[in-house]
Amino acid sequence: MIYRPFGKTDVKVSRLGFGCMRFPLTDENNPAKIDEPKATELLHYAIDSGINLLDNAWPYHREMSEKFVGKTLKDGYREKVYVSTKLPVWLIKEKGNSRKYFNEQLKRLQTDTFDLYLLHALGKTSWKIVKEFDVLAFLDEVKAAGKIRYPGFSFHDELPLFKEIVDAYPWAFCLIHLNYVDDDFQAGIEGLEYAHNKGLAVMVMEPLRGGKLANNVPSEILEIIKESGRKQTPAEFALRFLYNRPEVRCVLSGMSTVEQVQQNIEFTSKEHVNTLSAKELSLYARAKEIYKSRIKVNCTQCGYCMPCSQKIPISFILGMYNDAYMYEAIEDSRWMYRVFVKPENRADKCTACSECEEKCPQKISIAEHLKKAHKVLSEDKV
Ligand SMILES: NC(=O)c1ccc[n+]([C@@H]2O[C@H](COP(=O)([O-])OP(=O)(O)OC[C@H]3O[C@@H](n4cnc5c(N)ncnc54)[C@H](OP(=O)(O)O)[C@@H]3O)[C@@H](O)[C@H]2O)c1
Incomplete structure (x- = not known):
């Protein structure tokens, strides 16, 4: 050592x-x-x-x-x-x-x-x-x-x-x-x-x-x-x-x-x-570029979108969603979603109020991506 x-x-x-x-x-x-x-x-x-x-x-x-x-x-x-x-x-x-x-x-x-x-x-x-x-x-x-x-x-x-x-x-x-x-x-x-x-x-x-x-x-x-x-x-x-x-x-x-x-x-x-x-x-x-090319949402996890009125941990969920594709690790991301995000704070509770989208510096369509992320992470067919 x-x-x-x-x-x-x-x-x-x-x-x-x-x-x-x-x-x-x-x-x-x-x-x-x-x-x-x-x-x-x-x-x-x-x-x-x-x-x-x-x-x-x-x-x-x-x-x-x-x-x-x-x-x-x-x-x-x-x-x-x-x-x-x-x-x-x-x-x-x-x-x-x-x-x-x-x-x-x-x-x-x-x-x-x-x-x-x-x-x-x-x-x-x-x-x-x-x-x-x-x-x-x-x-x-x-x-x-x-x-x-x-x-x-x-x-x-x-x-x-x-x-x-x-x-x-x-x-x-x-x-x-x-x-x-x-x-x-x-x-x-x-x-x-x-x-x-x-x-x-x-x-x-x-x-x-x-x-x-x-x-x-x-x-x-x-x-x-x-x-x-x-x-x-x-x-x-x-x-x-x-x-x-x-x-x-x-x-x-x-x-x-x-x-x-x-x-x-x-x-x-x-x-x-x-x-x-x-x-x-x-x-x-080069290896980094390959991983980055698989990203689904351009979220930098800056956290400006928070707090969410439904207490949805937005950047954490978008991070798991990205990881699922970047690292071919869908099962890992599903496990994290199941174990670390309470059902009442999961992405399907998004009301599309758009408060977070107004604050997002990357101008991400958060509500739309949360919907997709929930579908993938909650074990529906990808
Ligand atoms: N302060 C904070 O906010 C914060 C946040 C995150 C982490 N941390 C600290 O930092 C520590 C390190 O982060 P991390 O646990 O994410 O470290 P990491 O080294 O990135 O990940 C650990 C995982 O890597 C895999 N692994 C380790 N050595 C391996 C090897 N030789 N071959 C194959 N796979 C290997 C194992 O995964 P599998 O079990 O899947 O095989 C292991 O569970 C944490 O444990 C914690 O103490 C602090």
Whole structure:
């Protein structure tokens, strides 16, 4: 395993971190049902093999992930890892709420200190909450009390806001969505460089696009990977793109089998910084173009369409609809729709009021696309 200095901090983190939101399940339709024996084996194997960062969050596995990880970090395992979790900013309705969730998280994870603590999924709405309820002052307070070592944030919005947030607080690190298809999405490569140059350690989430860049990869993409002349799996092709960048301090992957952990650790045990040639970089650009050419709706997930009067998570649904075609992953998207969108908020509840369409910078016919998305995602014939 390769370890990297973590920004300006005094710790070194493994270049591969363990994302705790994709543990094996005993019931595939219920993320709360973690298969504890299998997941414990997975986690202990990862730690024994050198992974020293576990990334968690309040909502993962319907709030069961933190509790489960707390239970597994016995017998010296807690001391071998940096424990990271995130404040569910969207749940904060008044000032005292940050402390309430924070204390509950300490209990769930059975620890006195979080090594890394993030404000979860910052974007336009949650950043307003942070300001309104003095959440940054709360971070200062728990840091001064020694209850967190390093404050950070994860991000899901557009680049200008990312830069504003980077500059607003002495963060130790941030967590951004990045992979070779999404190199200009949200913070993107420009955000990676910006945060790195400001001294933040940058961690990456969704390096394999939740598995879509690794499994059932279309034949055209496999052909491109072959052209690299390297013997590599699609997962390695995707990870290599990130490990090539010196600014990426840690790549989090939500691995769900021991084989995936083994493969990713083996790959991460070699040095890949600045090893991609110009020809290889052009292969990533071509692969990205192929994926992008399959998009159904030109939604950039900026979130300007929200809130919806019917509480339909518009950009989340359009994202799943696009993913179904981009990655030939209709069953995956259907599973997400079934498990993560309540029946009363599904796309068929759209009243075509057009409020969202007036706010959409891309001028998308949202009502029409929601109708189509519902048909595809609710298991009608495609
Ligand atoms: N803060 C936030 O807002 C936020 C949002 C998203 C994620 N995150 C964090 O970032 C972590 C990483 O994101 P992610 O889980 O989406 O990571 P990812 O690496 O993009 O996706 C993980 C999935 O990739 C597949 N996979 C992994 N290694 C593989 C291999 N060697 N060969 C084949 N398939 C492989 C598996 O899919 P299958 O199970 O289908 O095989 C696995 O479940 C999360 O777990 C979470 O901790 C944070």
